Amino acid sequence: MGNSFDINNLVRENVKIMKPYSSARDEFEGFDTADMIFLDANENPFENGVNRYPDPQQMSVKAVLAKQKNVKTNQILLGNGSDEVLDLLFRAFCEPKIDNVITLPPTYGMYGVLANINAVENREILLSKDFQPEIEKIIAAIDENTKMIFLCSPNNPTGNSFSDEAVAYLLQNFKGLVVIDEAYIDFSKKESWSNELDEYPNLVITQTLSKAYGLAGIRLGICYASAEIISVLNKIKPPYNVNELTQKRALDRLGDVEKIKNEIVSIIEQREQLLKALLNINFVEKIYSTEANFILVKVDDANKRYGELIAKGIVIRNRTTQPLCENTLRLTVGTEQENMKLIEVLKQL
Numbered sequence: 301m302g303n304s305f306d307i308n309n310l311v312r313e314n315v316k317i318m319k320p321y322s323s324a325r326d327e328f329e330g331f332d333t334a335d336m337i338f339l340d341a342n343e344n345p346f347e348n349g350v351n352r353y354p355d356p357q358q359m360s361v362k363a364v365l366a367k368q369k370n371v372k373t374n375q376i377l378l379g380n381g382s383d384e385v386l387d388l389l390f391r392a393f394c395e396p397k398i399d400n401v402i403t404l405p406p407t408y409g410m411y412g413v414l415a416n417i418n419a420v421e422n423r424e425i426l427l428s429k430d431f432q433p434e435i436e437k438i439i440a441a442i443d444e445n446t447k448m449i450f451l452c453s454p455n456n457p458t459g460n461s462f463s464d465e466a467v468a469y470l471l472q473n474f475k476g477l478v479v480i481d482e483a484y485i486d487f488s489k490k491e492s493w494s495n496e497l498d499e500y501p502n503l504v505i506t507q508t509l510s511k512a513y514g515l516a517g518i519r520l521g522i523c524y525a526s527a528e529i530i531s532v533l534n535k536i537k538p539p540y541n542v543n544e545l546t547q548k549r550a551l552d553r554l555g556d557v558e559k560i561k562n563e564i565v566s567i568i569e570q571r572e573q574l575l576k577a578l579l580n581i582n583f584v585e586k587i588y589s590t591e592a593n594f595i596l597v598k599v600d601d602a603n604k605r606y607g608e609l610i611a612k613g614i615v616i617r618n619r620t621t622q623p624l625c626e627n628t629l630r631l632t633v634g635t636e637q638e639n640m641k642l643i644e645v646l647k648q649l
């Protein structure tokens with residue numbers, strides 16, 4: 301299908317014909333603004349660092365990301381967390397009560413929540429027992445109103461990534477958008493699919509500064525896609541969706557390449573330690589392999605163990621109600637001290 305892909309077949313009719321909001325600052329992109337007087341946006345003129353509206357296109361942040369990820373700035377959209385980016389995808393491409401999306405449980409809960417908010421049918425095709433996409437079943441679920449397939453890889457809560465063959469097959473054979481959520485990609489040995497942007501016009505990748513980059517508090521989500529897809533999302537995004545403090549903080553942190561790398565290495569080391577220690581906990585029945593900063597384990601009685609840990613002041617995630625996840629718990633890798641405490645408490649139970 302590659303060549304026959306046309307973004308106009310996917311965009312909602314109202315989005316196609318609408319005129320985007322033009323913010324005061326939109327009109328001055330590219331100008332040398334240093335000596336200009338801005339009396340256009342009804343801001344308070346007294347400087348305090350954040351009295352002006354932020355750059356609606358976040359060009360300084362995008363410039364750094366473009367360089368680091370080897371993509372063009374017009375292939376990047378930033379949002380108030382990945383959650384906003386994912387919501388924009390629904391609002392740009394899915395006609396409420398008509399279109400549908402495909403998600404692959406057990407997976408990140410926000411895809412289903414966003415489908416509900418946007419009145420879009422969510423067709424759930426369970427992963428296989430080894431947590432891989434069931435390609436034949438996915439293909440069978442696709443119809444002319446299927447706009448997006450969500451692939452979370454590495455997947456939350458299972459921790460594994462999806463086979464390259466399965467992902468490539470969907471990219472090549474599905475004429476809607478294949479959205480790959482790479483929130484945990486920096487903890488994996490796998491390369492990001494962002495290297496394949498020029499190969500697949502229907503590829504959308506989301507990443508975040510919330511996990512490996514240690515900035516969950518600033519809310520910065522990233523979308524990489526073709527310039528055509530990005531321009532559709534730009535058309536509907538709130539004009540100032542990434543605030544000034546977030547842009548500044550992100551820029552600072554993105555410059556700390558070595559520090560981030562070291563933290564990731566350390567989290568992965570701690571993950572491996574934790575995996576070993578879990579082998580010695582007698583009520584742990586299965587430890588799933590992981591390429592993320594968390595570990596999914598099957599225990600004898602998840603509700604019981606979850607309650608016992610809470611009572612000891614340790615909060616983890618009980619995933620027992622998720623399909624294929626009966627009696628599982630998801631443990632985030634913490635600091636060395638936190639992990640040692642966790643193991644100590646688990647041993648005592």
Ligand SMILES: *Cc1c(COP(=O)(O)O)cnc(C)c1O
Nearest residue numbers: 381382383408456483508510521
């Ligand atoms: C944590 C997580 C995110 C991050 O969401 P933000 O809104 O960017 O914090 C995205 N996708 C998955 C699968 C996650 O687990």
